[in-house]
Amino acid sequence: MSRDVSAALTRAHHDEWARVVAGLARRFGDLDLAEDAAAEAFAVAVERWPVDGVPPNPGGWLTTTATRRALDRLRREAKRTTKHEAAHMLVDDTPAEPTGPVVDDRLRLVFTCCHPALSTEARVALTLRLLGGLTVPEIAHAFLVPTTTMAQRITRAKAKIKAAHIPYRVPSQADVAERRDGVLAVLFLIFNEGYLASDGEHAVRADLAAEAIRLARLVRELLPDDGEVAGLLSLMLLTDARRSARVSRDGELVTLADQDRSAWDAAMVEEGIALLSERLAAVAAGDGPPGRYQLLAAVNAVHVSAPSAADTDWGQVVALYDRLVRIDPSPVVRLNRAVALAEVDGPQVALAEVDRLADALAGYHALHVTRAELLRRLGRGPEAREAYDRALALTANPAERAHLERRRGQVVSAHD
Structure with a gap:
């Protein structure tokens, strides 16, 4: 051939x-x-x-x-x-009559794959299989489950769709927004698993991140006037632009502050900024307030626009998170706000905020990473080491483990 x-x-x-x-x-x-x-x-x-x-x-x-x-x-x-x-x-070659605002076959399929009657795992699997064209073994490998398990998951999901006649339930205008949120959540989940894998031998799954971006482009093509669709695509581009600088040659995670910014993908940054700028102009013209993904994209735009980590406008980042907390007061959003708050009001203020989230995020490794870093900055070595240990116990990503082990070792050498 x-x-x-x-x-x-x-x-x-x-x-x-x-x-x-x-x-x-x-x-x-x-x-x-x-x-x-x-x-x-x-x-x-x-x-x-x-x-x-x-x-x-x-x-x-x-x-x-x-x-x-x-x-x-x-x-x-x-x-x-x-x-x-x-x-x-x-x-019978008569074209199907449109039954709602979703008339493009591909968009109809997106909404079918992400129907709220299906579990999140089933939505992800169907989206990757039917929209992305990935094979069952590829999807199983991406999410670290046996091929037979993934095949059964997809089969059960399709059976549920057929039994409930979901393919014919095209979303009405009234519930498109709600169903759209589920679609975007699935794409973001796929992207996050690719950008920093939760488990397995690969720290980053570039194929999954790229697939999520491709599917987001498809949804953007089909819903060109939707601000949150544009916001999610912008967020993915601005985040994935940093991928080549995300892991060192030794296989260790490199945090944003230490990344080589010249290694970032300038074209992706430019496209992401352009998308966001378009949305901000629409908001200024009265197109409603920015949603969750638009605000997250704006946070990332602040980071990628700074010539260096020291030049980051942390006050603007905190202000964006303040707006985000008003529409999404989840513990994870508040944790991310605390990270930015540490750069504005200091680690002691931020630690108090983080400790308020301890119960809600007890099993979330990022909480313990954040606590460890703040305790380290405050000179509380034994507590920092304990927090690093907890984070390591909850982390399977090899690059992140290497980073945390090195940071913990530095605390030991500095305080023992």
Whole structure:
């Protein structure tokens, strides 16, 4: 197979998988049939394109081939009593009537995968499988579960969708915002797992982070006027821009303050800032207050805009977190605010804030990391070491463990 054909196949899978699956799912109302027919179409492409050449319209070719495969399967099953309704589709090419504000097949599929009736784990798995085109083993590897477990999770989710007729429940205008929040939460979860893996031998899963950004771009394309969609994409870009400086050559996590800023991806920073600036202009023009993801993107914009860590406008960061706390007073948001507060009012003030969160975040390793760093700055060595130990007990990421072990060792050498 030539490089050109191989590249065309890769590009087609990247660009067309979600479109093909979504179109088939809308027409036939069966996610299993849609997924299998799409996979068969790509398999045929692998066989035919090196011989016949890449078609002028790869997406159209794949859709036509997948539709034929789906129809072939339905014809084989048409004699079964339970398939009479499906067999009727063999001669029914009438486009589906729009039933709500979500009319694009791909966006419809996004909302289906992230339906609130499904567990978070199921939403993530279905999104990566049906929208991202990842294989079941790839998804299982990403989340460190056996392939059989992930396959069962996806199968159960699709069965629940079918039983509840979820594919036909297109969100109404009234609940699009609520359902959208679930979609964005799933994409952010996928991104965070890629940016700093919770477990496994790899500190960073660049493939997962990239997939989350790609899916966010898709949602942005389909909801171009949604501020929170733009905010999430901006947040992902500004965060992922720092990835190459995130882990040292020795495999240790490098904190923001110590990162080589010249290694950041300037193009991603520029795109993220541009998206955020567009949103801030819309807010100033009366497009409503910024939401959670827009405010988080703004915090990251402050960091990436500073020439050095010492030049960071921490007062602005605290002010942004103050706004965020008003709309999302979660313990994690308040913890992040305390980190910034330490740079404005000092570690003692920040530690008091962190200690108020101890019960709510007892099992959250970042709380103990933050306490350890603040105690270290206050010269309270034994307590800092204890906090580092607690953080290490709750951390499986190898790069983060290496960083925490080194920091703990420095406290020992400084105070023992």
